Amino acid sequence: MSGIADMLSAIGRSVCGGLTGIGEATRLMGRLVVLTPAALARFRLVADQIFFLGNYSLAIISVSGLFVGFVLGLQGYYTLQRYGSSEALGLLVALSLVRELGPVVTALLFAGRAGTALTAEIGLMKSGEQLAAMEMMAVDPVRRVLAPRFLGGLIAMPLLAAVFSAVGIIGGWLVGVALIGVDAGAFWSQMQSGVDVFKDVGNGVIKSLVFGLTVTFVALLQGYFCQPTPEGVARATTRTVVMSSLCVLGLDFVLTALMFSI
Amino acid sequence: MPVPWSPRGLDPPLAPSSVPPASNLVSSVATSPAPLVELRGVTCGYGDRIILKDVNLTVPRGSVVAFMGTSGGGKTTVLRLIGRQLGVRSGQVLFDGTDVAGLDRDGLMAIRRRMGMLFQFGALFTDLSVFDNVAFPLREHTDLTETMVRDLVLMKLNAVGLRGARDLLPSQISGGMSRRVALARAIALDPDLIMYDEPFAGLDPISMGVAARLIRELNDALGVTSIVVSHDVDETFSIADHVVFIANGGIAAQGTPDELRKTDDPLVRQFVDAAPDGPVRFHYPATSVGEDFGLRGGAR
Numbered sequence: 193m194s195g196i197a198d199m200l201s202a203i204g205r206s207v208c209g210g211l212t213g214i215g216e217a218t219r220l221m222g223r224l225v226v227l228t229p230a231a232l233a234r235f236r237l238v239a240d241q242i243f244f245l246g247n248y249s250l251a252i253i254s255v256s257g258l259f260v261g262f263v264l265g266l267q268g269y270y271t272l273q274r275y276g277s278s279e280a281l282g283l284l285v286a287l288s289l290v291r292e293l294g295p296v297v298t299a300l301l302f303a304g305r306a307g308t309a310l311t312a313e314i315g316l317m318k319s320g321e322q323l324a325a326m327e328m329m330a331v332d333p334v335r336r337v338l339a340p341r342f343l344g345g346l347i348a349m350p351l352l353a354a355v356f357s358a359v360g361i362i363g364g365w366l367v368g369v370a371l372i373g374v375d376a377g378a379f380w381s382q383m384q385s386g387v388d389v390f391k392d393v394g395n396g397v398i399k400s401l402v403f404g405l406t407v408t409f410v411a412l413l414q415g416y417f418c419q420p421t422p423e424g425v426a427r428a429t430t431r432t433v434v435m436s437s438l439c440v441l442g443l444d445f446v447l448t449a450l451m452f453s454i
Numbered sequence: 455m456p457v458p459w460s461p462r463g464l465d466p467p468l469a470p471s472s473v474p475p476a477s478n479l480v481s482s483v484a485t486s487p488a489p490l491v492e493l494r495g496v497t498c499g500y501g502d503r504i505i506l507k508d509v510n511l512t513v514p515r516g517s518v519v520a521f522m523g524t525s526g527g528g529k530t531t532v533l534r535l536i537g538r539q540l541g542v543r544s545g546q547v548l549f550d551g552t553d554v555a556g557l558d559r560d561g562l563m564a565i566r567r568r569m570g571m572l573f574q575f576g577a578l579f580t581d582l583s584v585f586d587n588v589a590f591p592l593r594e595h596t597d598l599t600e601t602m603v604r605d606l607v608l609m610k611l612n613a614v615g616l617r618g619a620r621d622l623l624p625s626q627i628s629g630g631m632s633r634r635v636a637l638a639r640a641i642a643l644d645p646d647l648i649m650y651d652e653p654f655a656g657l658d659p660i661s662m663g664v665a666a667r668l669i670r671e672l673n674d675a676l677g678v679t680s681i682v683v684s685h686d687v688d689e690t691f692s693i694a695d696h697v698v699f700i701a702n703g704g705i706a707a708q709g710t711p712d713e714l715r716k717t718d719d720p721l722v723r724q725f726v727d728a729a730p731d732g733p734v735r736f737h738y739p740a741t742s743v744g745e746d747f748g749l750r751g752g753a754r
Contacts, residue, residue, distance in 0.1 A: 317579075325577035325636075328537050329591045329643075330566040336594070 217413055223334050224342050224409070231339040241344025245306040245408075249352055252305055253298060257289075257356035260297060261363020264288055268364070269372055278368075279378035283386040285364030286357075290387060290396045294357035296444050299403035302349055303436040307411035310341055311432040314415025315425035323416075338412050345411075349404025350397050357396070395451045402447060403440050410436040488551055490515045490647055490679045491536055496545035498535060505531045507703040508545070513647075518673050518680040520694035522687070522725065523701045524734050529683040532700070533649045536681070537569055538562055550646070567595060570640030574652040576632035578624040584611070584635050585620040591642045610638040614668060630661025637668060647679045648672070654686040662686070666693050687726055691715070699725065701734075 231238055268284040314337065317323050323333045361383075368374040387393065411432045418428035491513035499505045505528040513519045521529040534540040535547050538554045546553045549565055557565060578587050588607045592598060598606070611617045614634040624632060633653060640648055650669060654662045670693040673680045684690045691697065691711035698708040699722055707719045714722055724732030743749070 320580070321573045321575070321577035322579055324539060325571070325573055327539065328566055328569065328571040329594070329639075330563040331591070331594045332563075 213417075216417055220334070220338075220413055220416065221409060224339055224412075227332075227335045227339040228343050230335065231343050234340070237336075237340035238343045238347070241341050242348050245302075245310070245341075245344050246348030246351055248309075249302060249305045249348070250355065252301055253352045253356050254359050256297060256301055257294075257359035258363040260293055260356075261285065261289070261360035261365075262367050264293075264360065265364040265367030265372070269368055269374065278374050280382050280386075281364065281368045281374050282361075282379035282381075282383035285368070286361055286383045286387050287392060289357040289360040289364075290392050292396075292444075292448075294353045294360065295396050295399035295403055296440060298353040298356045298400065299349065299407055299440040300437055302345075302352060302404070303407045303411070303433055303440065306345065306348070307407050307432045307436055308429045310345070310408065310411035311415040311418070311429045312425060314338070314341075314412060315418040315420070315428050318415070318418065319420035319422075319425060334416075338416065342408055342412060345408025346401065346404050349407070350400040353396065353400035353403075395447075398451075399444065399447050402443060406439045406443060407436040410439060488515075489513055490550055491681070492546075492548040493532070493535070494546040494548065496535065496547060497543045498531065498540060498545075499543065500540075504543075504703060506535075506700075509700075509704055511698060511705060511708075513679060513681060514696070515679050516673075516677060517695040518670060518682060518693055520682045520684060520690045520697045521700055522684060522690060522697055523699050523706070524725075525685075527701050528703065529700050530651055533571065533651055533681065533683060536647075536649065537566060537571060567643055568646045570643070570645035570648040572633065572636050572640050572648065572650045572653055574655055575629070576624070576636035578632055578636055578639075580624050582624075583620065584616065584622050584624070584627065587624070587635055588638045588642055591639065595643060606642070607638075610642055611635075613641070613672065614638045615664070628661070630657050630664065633657070633661075633665060634668065637665075637672070641672060641676065641678075644676065645678060647681065650680065650682045650684070652684055653682060654684055654689050662689055665689075669693055687728070 264285045265281065268281050268288075269278055272278045272280055272284065314323075317337065323337070326333045326336060365376075365379060369376045369379050414428040414432045414435070415425075418424045489512040493509050493511045496509045497504065497507050509532075511532075521532055523529050531540060535542060536549060536554070538547070538557070542555055547555060550568070552561075552565060554562065554565060578584075579590065582590065585607055588610050589603050592603050592606060596603075608617055608620070611620055614637050616631060616634055616638065619627060619631060619635070624635070627635065637648075637653075648669075653665050653669065657665060666689045669680055669682060672678070682690060682694065691714070694711055696708065697711055697714050699706040699714075699719075701721055707714065707717060707722045709717070715726060717723065721733045723729070724734060730736050740746070
C-alpha cells in the first residue's frame with residue numbers, strides 16, 4: 193500500500209512541479225512582453241546586449257556558415273550533376289541556406305554560444321545575490337537585466353542568420369564556381385531569379401525571429417529560476433542548450449509546415 | 455519613474471542626544487509611540503520548515519539593533535521579512551507603521567527605497583566599477599544630472615574611505631573594501647533603515663574594526679536605524695544598542711550588550727563564551743556510538 197502511495201505522491205509532486213514551471217515561464221514571458229517596449233527607451237542597455245550576444249558570436253557564425261556553404265556546394269553539385277542541372281547550384285545553395293539552414297544552424301549555434309553565456313551570467317548574478325540586491329534597491333531585475341537581454345537576443349539573431357546565409361553562399365560559390373568550375377553567370381542568375389524576397393527570405397527572417405525569441409527566452413528563464421549554487425548554474429546552462437535546441441528543431445518543423453500550407 | 459530627491463548626506467549630522475543611550479533602549483521600546491520596524495506574531499518558513507514561530511520584536515528609531523544566534527536560526531530571515539523577500543505565514547511586519555505584506559508592487563518598491571541592505575559578500579555588480587555601483591541606485595531612481603551624481607557618489611565613497619578606489623572593478627578590491635563599497639551603495643539614497651547581513655564575516659581584524667566603526671558612525675551621523683545580523687560577539691556588542699538572540703524559532707534572549715554579558719541564560723552564555731557544547735549540542739543528533747561501531751555495552 194505504501195508503495196502505491198509513494199508512487200502516487202511522486203507523480204503528484206512531478207505534476208505540481210511541471211505546472212509550477214509552466215506558470216513561472218508564462219508569467220516571465222508576460223512580464224518580458226510588457227517590459228520590452230520600455231527597454232527601448234534605454235536603448236544603450238539593449239545596444240550593449242546586441243554587441244555582447246551578436247558581435248561576440250560573429251566568429252563562430254561566420255566560420256560555421258563558410259563550412260556549411262562548402263559542404264552544400266559539394267553535395268549540391270554531386271546531386272545536381274546527375275541530372276545535368278549543375279547550373280542550378282547557386283539556387284540550391286541559396287534556398288537551403290535562406291529558408292532552412294541559416295535560421296536553424298544559427299539558432300543552434302546561438303544557443304550554444306550566447307544562450308549559455310546568458311544563463312550563466314544571470315545564474316551567477318543570482319548566486320552572488322546581485323539580483324536580490326537589485327530588488328532591495330527597488331529596481332526590478334526583470335526590467336533592468338532581463339528585458340534588455342531579451343530584446344538584444346531578438347535583434348541579434350536575425351542579423352546573425354543573415355550573416356550565416358551570406359557567408360554560406362560565398363562558401364558555396366567558392367566550392368562550386370572557383371573550385372569545381374560551375375558557370376559563375378548561371379550560379380548567380382539562377383539564384384537571383386529563383387529566390388523570392390517574401391516567400392523565401394521573408395520566411396527565413398520570420399523563422400530566425402521566432403528562434404531568437406525562443407533561445408533567448410529559454411536562456412533567461414533557466415538563469416532566472418536556477419538554483420543559486422555552482423551545480424544549479426551548471427545544470428541550468430546544460431538545460432538551456434538541450435531545451436532551446438529541441439524547441440528550435442520542433443518549431444522549425446511547425447513553421448515550415450505552416451509556411452508550406454500558406 | 456524618477457522622484458524628487460534631496461541628499462541627506464549634505465545635512466549636518468544629528469546631535470548625539472537624538473540617539474537614545476543604550477541603557478535606556480529597552481524601556482524606550484515600550485515608551486516610543488512608533489518604532490521603525492515591528493514584527494507582530496510573525497510565523498514564517500521555507501517549504502515545510504518553520505523558521506520563526508510567533509515572533510514579536512521592535513526596532514526603535516535611531517538605534518543599532520543586532521540579531522545574533524546560531525547558524526540557520528532565522529537571523530537573516532528577519533531581514534528578508536522586513537524587505538519582503540520572504541512572505542509571512544501569519545502575523546504582521548510593520549515598517550514605519552505600514553504592513554509590508556499588504557503592499558502592492560509599487561508600494562513595496564516605494565518602501566524598499568527607504569531601506570538599504572548590505573549583503574553578506576557585498577553583492578556588488580561585477581560588470582560595473584566601484585563608482586558605477588554606488589551611482590546605480592541614484593541613476594535608477596532619480597533624475598539628477600551626472601555632475602550631481604558624481605558629487606554624491608564621491609561623498610558616499612569618501613564616507614567609507616574609498617574615494618580613491620572609484621575606478622576599480624569589484625574583482626580588483628578586497629572583501630573588506632567590497633563591503634564598504636556596498637555600504638556606500640546602500641546609503642546612496644539616504645535610507646531610513648540600513649540592514650547589515652553578516653558585515654564582519656571573513657574580514658581581517660583591521661577591516662572588521664573599520665566596518666564596525668562605520669556602522670556606528672553612519673548610524674549616528676545620518677540619523678538612520680540599523681539592524682546588524684552577526685555572529686561576531688565582540689564587534690557586535692561594541693556597536694549595538696540592543697541585542698536580540700534568535701534561536702529555536704523565536705527570541706531566546708534580548709537586552710543591552712552589558713545585560714547580555716552578565717546573563718545566566720545558558721544559550722547566551724554558550725554563545726558569548728564560545729563554548730563548544732551547551733544548549734547547542736556539539737554532536738548532530740545520531741544513534742549511539744556503540745550502535746554505529748558495533749561495540750558491546752552500547753557505549754555512547
